[in-house]
Amino acid sequence: EVGWSRRAAEEAEAVAAVSCSGHGRAFLDGLVVDGSPVCECNTCFGGPDCSQFSASCVADVDSGDPLFLEPFWMQHAASSAVLVAGWHRMSYSFNDHSSISQELVKLIRKLHAIVGNANTTGRFIVFGAGSTQLLNAAVHALSPHNSSAPAKVVATIPFYPVYKSQTDFFRSVDFQFAGDTSLWKNSTSDPTSNFIEFVTAPNNPDGKLNKAVLQGPNVKPIYDHAYYWPHFTPIPAPADEDLMIFTISKLTGHAGSRFGWALIKDKDVYETMLDYMSLNTLGVSRDTQLRAFKLLKVVTQGRGREIFKFGYKTMKDRWEKLNKALLMSRRFSVQENSPQYCTFFGKVKRPSPAYAWLKCEKEEDKECYGVLKKAGIIGRNGTLFGANSSYVRLSLIKTQDDFDILLHQINKLVSEEDG
Ligand SMILES: C=C(NCc1c(COP(=O)(O)O)cnc(C)c1O)C(=O)O
Numbered sequence: 001e002v003g004w005s006r007r008a009a010e011e012a013e014a015v016a017a018v019s020c021s022g023h024g025r026a027f028l029d030g031l032v033v034d035g036s037p038v039c040e041c042n043t044c045f046g047g048p049d050c051s052q053f054s055a056s057c058v059a060d061v062d063s064g065d066p067l068f069l070e071p072f073w074m075q076h077a078a079s080s081a082v083l084v085a086g087w088h089r090m091s092y093s094f095n096d097h098s099s100i101s102q103e104l105v106k107l108i109r110k111l112h113a114i115v116g117n118a119n120t121t122g123r124f125i126v127f128g129a130g131s132t133q134l135l136n137a138a139v140h141a142l143s144p145h146n147s148s149a150p151a152k153v154v155a156t157i158p159f160y161p162v163y164k165s166q167t168d169f170f171r172s173v174d175f176q177f178a179g180d181t182s183l184w185k186n187s188t189s190d191p192t193s194n195f196i197e198f199v200t201a202p203n204n205p206d207g208k209l210n211k212a213v214l215q216g217p218n219v220k221p222i223y224d225h226a227y228y229w230p231h232f233t234p235i236p237a238p239a240d241e242d243l244m245i246f247t248i249s250k251l252t253g254h255a256g257s258r259f260g261w262a263l264i265k266d267k268d269v270y271e272t273m274l275d276y277m278s279l280n281t282l283g284v285s286r287d288t289q290l291r292a293f294k295l296l297k298v299v300t301q302g303r304g305r306e307i308f309k310f311g312y313k314t315m316k317d318r319w320e321k322l323n324k325a326l327l328m329s330r331r332f333s334v335q336e337n338s339p340q341y342c343t344f345f346g347k348v349k350r351p352s353p354a355y356a357w358l359k360c361e362k363e364e365d366k367e368c369y370g371v372l373k374k375a376g377i378i379g380r381n382g383t384l385f386g387a388n389s390s391y392v393r394l395s396l397i398k399t400q401d402d403f404d405i406l407l408h409q410i411n412k413l414v415s416e417e418d419g
Pocket residue numbers: 062063064065129130131132133160200204224226246247248249255258259260
C-alpha cells in the first residue's frame with residue numbers, strides 16, 4: 001500500500017510544529033490537552049508555551065542530562081528522523097540468531113576510526129541498555145567465579161557514584177566494592193586477591209584523562225570512556241585497552257535511548273558479557289538499535305566534523321563564560337585541565353569537560369553544597385564522589401537555559417564577594 005508512512009510523518013511534523021518559545025518541546029508520546037500536544041518546559045520556564053520565566057528560579061545543574069546537543073538534532077531533523085514500521089524487527093533475534101545488529105557494529109567501528117578515540121581491531125563488541133548495564137556486565141565477566149574471596153572492585157576518588165552503588169546493589173559472592181585504589185596499592189601482588197579497577201577517562205566529575213592506578217596480573221581495569229569524545233576532551237591517541245565502554249548518551253546526547261557498547265579483547269570475557277545480556281534482558285531493544293543506527297549515520301557523515309564542531313563550540317563557549325565569571329573570585333575555583341594535541345581536530349585544544357568540579361576555598365564554606373543551594377544553585381555534593389564536602393559538581397551539559405541560569409547565579413554570587 002503506497003504512502004502508508006504518510007500519517008506517521010504528519011503526526012511527527014504536527015508535534016514538531018508546536019512552539020514552546022524555544023524553552024521546551026512537545027513529544028509524540030507526551031500529554032495531549034484539548035487535542036493538542038503539551039509543551040514540556042526547561043527548568044524555570046512554564047505556561048502552555050513555556051514562555052513564562054519564574055523569577056524565583058533555581059539553577060538545577062545536578063544531573064548529567066546531555067541536552068546541550070538537542071539544537072544540533074533540531075537542525076538535522078530530516079537526516080536524523082527514523083520512521084518505525086509497525087512490523088519492524090518483532091523477532092527476538094536477527095538472522096544470525098544474535099541480539100546484535102551487525103550493521104550497527106560495522107558503523108561503530110567506522111565511528112571510532114573516524115574519531116580516532118579507540119582501536120577496535122581484534123575487539124568483540126557487546127551492546128548494553130546504556131553503559132550502565134555494561135558496567136556490571138563487565139564486573140561480572142572479570143570476576144573469578146570459583147574464587148574463595150570476592151574480587152575487589154575499586155576506583156580512584158573522585159569517582160562516578162554508580163560504580164559503588166551498582167556493585168553494592170548486587171550483593172554478589174563474586175565481587176564487592178572495596179573503595180579507593182590508594183587503599184590497595186601494596187596488596188596487588190597478593191596472588192589470592194583479584195582487583196577490578198574502574199578507570200574513567202575523561203573522569204566524572206573532574207574531567208581528568210585518568211590512567212589505571214593499580215598494576216599487576218590480578219588487576220583487571222574497566223575503562224569507562226563515556227566522555228572520550230571531542231566535545232569534551234582533546235583526543236591525544238586511540239584508547240587501546242582490553243575492555244573499553246562507550247555510550248551514545250554523551251556522544252549524541254540521547255541518554256533516553258539507553259544505548260552503550262563495550263569493546264572487548266578477550267573472547268571469554270566477551271562471551272560471558274553476552275551471556276549476562278541474554279539472561280538480563282535478552283539484548284538491547286531492536287527499536288533502540290535502529291535509532292542508534294540512524295543517529296550514528298548522521299554523526300559519521302562528513303567524517304564527524306559537524307556534530308563535534310557543534311559540541312566542542314558549545315562546551316568551549318560555556319567554559320569560557322564560567323572561567324570569566326570565576327576569574328576574580330577568591331571564594332570559588334574550578335578544575336584546570338591542561339591543553340593537549342587533539343588528533344581529531346589536528347591542533348592543540350583545551351579540554352571542555354562535561355562537569356565543573358567546583359571547590360569552595362574558604363574554611364567557613366566547607367559545606368559547599370549548602371552554600372551554593374542558598375545561592376540558588378543545585379549541584380551534586382562532592383561527598384557522593386568520595387571527595388570532601390568542599391567540592392560540588394556542576395553539570396555543564398544541560399540546556400542553554402540551564403547553563404544561562406547557572407551563570408547568572410554565579411555572577412550574582414561572585415559580585416557579592418566584594419560587597
Ligand atoms: C548521567 C551521569 N552519568 C552517566 C555516566 C554513565 C552512564 O551512562 P549511560 O547513559 O547509562 O550510558 C556511565 N559512566 C559514566 C562515567 C557516567 O558519567 C551523571 O553523572 O550525572
